[in-house]
Amino acid sequence: MTEAAAVSTSATATPSAPSRAESFRSATSRNGTPATSTQSTSAGAEREEVGWTAPAGTLKVPIPRPSATSKPSKPAELTAEQEVKYATVFAQVSQWTSLPTTTLKGAASAPVQDHERMFLTHECILRYLRATKWNTANALKRLQSTLSWRREYGADTFTFDxxxxxxxxxxxxxxxxxxxxxxxxxxxxxxxxxxxxxxxxxxxxxxxxxxxxxxxxxxxxxxxxxxxxxxxxxxxxxxxxxxxxxxxxxxxxxxxxxxxxxxxxxxxxxxxxxxxxxxxxxxxxxxxxxxxxxxxxxxxxxxxxxxxxxxxxxxDHAVYWKALQGECEKRRKAYRERWESGGKRIGEFEAYLRGGDAKSLGQKLEEAGKFDGPEGEVKVNVDVDLAAAEVAKLTV
Known part of the structure; x- marks a missing residue:
């Protein structure tokens, strides 16, 4: 599918499209924040202790978590139009199989790697949409540009050493x-x-x-x-x-x-x-x-x-640098394990990937993708890419 095709809309939808669209919308909540569960559902998840207090003496290592009084602000709710724009971009990036290796015009392409698919989270897509004032074509262009730039710049190859x-x-x-x-x-x-x-x-x-x-x-x-x-x-x-x-x-x-x-x-x-x-x-x-x-x-x-x-x-560079490396490597390993456990999906929720009790995109789609069929059948699984594509066709 071309970017133009991803941005364009269909005047009509198939009979099953509204059902799949509603399933996808309910699965990805209006404000982009997944529901929470009383039990951890992610591989390698570690519950964070509540708050942090400074140890006695001089600290020389990174602080692992916020104070008990520090809380993230609640994200703004998406409008129905913004939901559709998100789904439009999501449907397109879900089909990327290769990307340019540099930002130069006419650059050769190479297959999309797992770490690049993992980069394309639910919140990442929303960040690029907000940055482009919800212009889907520009958001797609900039997402591709960033992934190509990271390849060209070597951003994923820099080491602590x-x-x-x-x-x-x-x-x-x-x-x-x-x-x-x-x-x-x-x-x-x-x-x-x-x-x-x-x-x-x-x-x-x-x-x-x-x-x-x-x-x-x-x-x-x-x-x-x-x-x-x-x-x-x-x-x-x-x-x-x-x-x-x-x-x-x-x-x-x-x-x-x-x-x-x-x-x-x-x-x-x-x-x-x-x-x-x-x-x-x-x-x-x-x-x-x-x-x-x-x-x-x-x-x-x-x-x-x-x-x-x-x-x-x-x-103290020797102490701090080693501690930072250890902390970041531990977090990256757990983040990737959760992504793999969640089905290695583009559009995964960052709250799930960062641990805690948030549900994965796959879990929420499984819950929302159960609807009555023509013969009263239930438990019809909704494919995430197809669901997003169907939402993208409804309106703009």
Missing amino acids: YISPENETGKQIILGYDNDARPCLYLSPGKQNTKMSDRQIHHLCFMLDHVIDMMPPGQETTALLINFSGAAGGSVPSVGQARAVLNILQGHNPERLGRALISQLPWYVNIFFKAIAGFIDPVTKEKMKFNEDLRLWVPPEQLWNQATGDLDFEY
Whole structure:
């Protein structure tokens, strides 16, 4: 099916289409959040302890979960039109068997890999739809572009060993959660320790991927805490570097930024932000807060004491880097096991994949796909791809 075909609609639907459409809609709930169960239904799921308290002494490792008072915000409910647009995109990406290996026009294609199918979650599709103002053709184009970019850029090949030299001074640290249970990524340009290279930009891409690993169920955005204390003029990125970073943030991680708290800006950094203002998406600008009281946004017990918080944290690269690697690898392994246990489906729910009690897409489809047949038969299973395609044909 072409993108144009995926976006176009049929004037009529087959007699069975409404039933399948309703089954799919009830399976994927109007706000995109799966129902919860009293029992864990995912492979490798580990129940999170409620809340987190700092241990005695100085902390040197990442914080594994939010404070008890930090809760993700409830996602906005989808309208009927948005449900159809989601299903339209979902029906198309479900049929992708190969993708371009680079973002260049006319690039050769290669088969879609499992980790790329796993990337295409229910929430991922919604993020790209929101980022494109619910334009299905543009959402499809950008999803394909991101997957091709990740292939071209090598984003899935960066290792902890490769990135390690960039982080020896702790210029980027994943530590704690804000009031909305967003994992916090501290960026400290004043701790720059390497000369400009591709690896510097790879470093940010790598840390963004791993701060996503630290998200609890129900959260899909992150908080950036950027502190320019001690940043010399030479450590401020060039406009070209800034545009490359914005491409990673806005182009290939859309709707991932929940909040950016920017502190201690010297005059030349203000000039820098003015220079790149035209490249920053208006939605991103709204999420940027300058020189605010960080304790209003992050629980003091999870806010680093170097950032006006109460958390006694010391960056010891050898200790922290090994601990971060272990935590992220454990989470990635469990995430993939749940995806495989759930049927290796495109459109899987991230809340299920991140553990807890959320049901998988397959479980919800099985429940919703039981309807009376022409002879009173029941238990007719609804194929997820077909159900989405049928919804896409109803209207636009």
